[in-house]
Amino acid sequence: MSRSQPPSPALLPGVDRAAFAVALAVRLRRHGVPVGLTGIEDFVRAMAVSPPVSRAELYWAARISLVRQRCDIEVFDAVFSAVFDSGGLALDPHARRTPQVNPHGGDDDAFASVSTSSTDEQPGGGLPWVTLPQVVAEAGESESELAVPERLPSELDGLADVSFEELDAGEMDLLSRWLAAAVVDWPTRRSRRHRVDTRGHRIAARCTLERSRRTGWEPIELIRVRAIDKPRPVVMLCDVSQSMQAQAPAYFHLMRALALVARAEVFAFATTLTRLTSVLTHKSAEVAIEQATDKVTDRFGGTRIASNVQALLSSHHGGRTRGAIVIVGSDGWDSDPPEDLAAAMARLRRRAHRVIWMNPRAGAPGFEPQVAAMAAALPYCDKLLPADTFRSLQRVITEISHAR
Structure with a gap:
């Protein structure tokens, strides 16, 4: 062999x-x-x-x-x-x-x-x-042109971890496009509408009877339907008071990404509530941020979180919070009494699907919500996330996409 x-x-x-x-x-x-x-x-x-x-x-x-x-x-x-x-x-x-x-x-x-x-x-x-x-x-010691180049982090990836205070307008615009590209997988919810689907668990009686006319009213084939899923609504409130001056432009870019991709309702507040959905959907990011900044007349002043949350829930836009993912971007400093904020957040929590609070101070080592307003609102929040860099804002988007 x-x-x-x-x-x-x-x-x-x-x-x-x-x-x-x-x-x-x-x-x-x-x-x-x-x-x-x-x-x-x-x-x-x-x-x-x-x-x-x-x-x-x-x-x-x-x-x-x-x-x-x-x-x-x-x-x-x-x-x-x-x-x-x-x-x-x-x-x-x-x-x-x-x-x-x-x-x-x-x-x-x-x-x-x-x-x-x-x-x-x-x-x-x-x-x-x-x-x-x-x-x-x-x-570094060889003169060969065939050496494998060192894989340094890209400029965009490096800027994602830089604090908002150190970024200029061009870098903000670059990172905002990167942020908008991250909004790809969005949570959905079941609607009241149905469509024909062989895998559905519900039988459409009207469609079944309509088709049975061909067979002398004998239902030879059962028509099954299932509910249609639609994107879950998103509402974001951004604090533009004096303590949030460094973070407000970056939060505007996040609100613009959500408004463009997820059709979110976005608001800015300091002492009063201002709706920014119409201006932030402009095709130019620079023009959108400029118009949003000009529209908020009470920016960099005091803060009234409880009053503005109540104003949103009482307005005709408050209906968008039902079953929605509500995002509040603030450091928690509030001139309203803590019990008023607790009552407003409790009302918001009963309407919303999830409540996420973004706090730029939460990224600091050893952070604890010792501010009275933040401590009063925390029991009604599903998540407290840091939001001091663009990478942390991307984690907020990731958290939203997982809210099934």
């Missing part, structure tokens, strides 16, 4: 196939061979499906994938030879249909060298086929 032969070792073990294919394509482009992205992708897939075990297999995989015109074959052969002759990978002389002729004389199976640019003669100008690129730890 014959024993099966062990598989031949791969030609280029431990090589980043994508980096190898791109480096070879760049070398070919320098010598006039038009190599496209499709060819590079085909070459990478070819090496992944059938890893080359000889130089001949590598040659044909690269030639079939990267060369599209017959006139480019001679240039490809010369580049391939110039690259791999120095690596010691022998090529079967019978692997090519037409042997290469050395213009400088000598062995017919030798390969002609290619005149390369000055960049190829520099250290690290070859292909990453012998060893992997150098690691990041040694990249």
